[in-house]
């Protein structure tokens with residue numbers, strides 16, 4: 001799980017922003033992820049200590065220390081992302097994946113971020129939420145020239161505050177964000193015991209419009225997306241959030257879609273503790289069970305995982321927990337088209353009637369699908385079909401897990417007498 005294919009960057013033309021030429025003699029190697037699974041992060045190999053985050057279906061970028069600078073290398077390039085088993089998308093991302101790797105550093109670190117452009121068009125990187133010099137803010141045309149294909153640019157700044165941030169292009173944004181270019185950026189407190197939690201999960205909320213059977217997103221779509229994803233994965237491709245009972249848990253999210261998402265956690269109430277503007281003072285934290293994620297914003301919430309079980313965790317917009325194909329279905333509830341179906345079958349042997357009693361049948365149906373798409377309602381749990389897709393996962397709270405164990409423990413075994421049951425009169 002910790003092995004990563006490391007590929008050497010072909011160094012393109014190098015344009016230095018404000019860095020000594022000697023520092024650019026050799027670029028840091030950009031590491032690549034092993035796959036679309038969640039990679040539990042190793043402890044920081046160098047630099048100041050911190051408690052690393054877990055990127056859902058993702059990973060954290062390695063770095064090297066160079067004369068007091070913490071150096072990262074992002075390569076912007078086309079990638080293939082498996083959104084769930086059975087469907088792959090042609091996206092743009094960083095270091096072989098969309099989203100790119102999570103950048104983790106510590107308040108006070110001086111970071112040097114090399115960005116190599118291997119896209120067919122120019123790009124930049126904006127460091128959303130960071131307090132930095134205007135010329136490092138990454139807005140193409142405004143704060144710097146765009147990075148042309150083949151060029152490498154350098155961003156250098158000191159991390160002024162800890163918190164929850166992200167990065168994304170500020171060049172041809174509509175296209176580059178619709179294609180999946182984004183990544184998480186966590187700045188840990190200088191004191192590792194400040195804001196300390198036991199498990200700290202991060203993901204970006206994103207969305208794509210990919211026709212069933214196609215693989216490349218439609219980049220001009222404004223609101224009618226058909227794949228609602230977390231870290232460019234959809235249920236049942238989103239890993240569960242595995243937690244040891246009693247742990248203090250933090251979940252951090254950023255929203256880079258074109259609409260808000262009310263993210264709902266079952267089984268718990270939680271406190272909103274951080275935004276991309278900073279930490280919420282304890283006296284100002286507010287309780288929720290659903291947190292609305294505004295567009296272009298980040299939120300973190302925390303809870304003590306005292307209640308064991310399998311707890312649904314999802315967007316509360318019901319179209320966002322469905323995959324492609326579910327959005328243009330006509331309403332057939334109450335329509336008796338039995339005799340139409342009998343006639344149709346004589347003409348079209350595979351003709352199928354759907355939806356006259358609702359659509360729950362579809363969650364348990366083997367339907368022929370075009371290549372490279374996903375059923376709109378899918379997933380199986382211990383009691384049957386879960387009938388979900390898109391932005392849905394499960395928080396799995398279990399007794400007695402080891403500290404660093406994030407492996408899926410399977411389904412929860414409910415104690416006797418604690419499951420809803422059928423009334424037999």
Ligand SMILES: [Cu+2]
Pocket residue numbers: 228260261262315316317320391
């Ligand atoms: Cu949503």
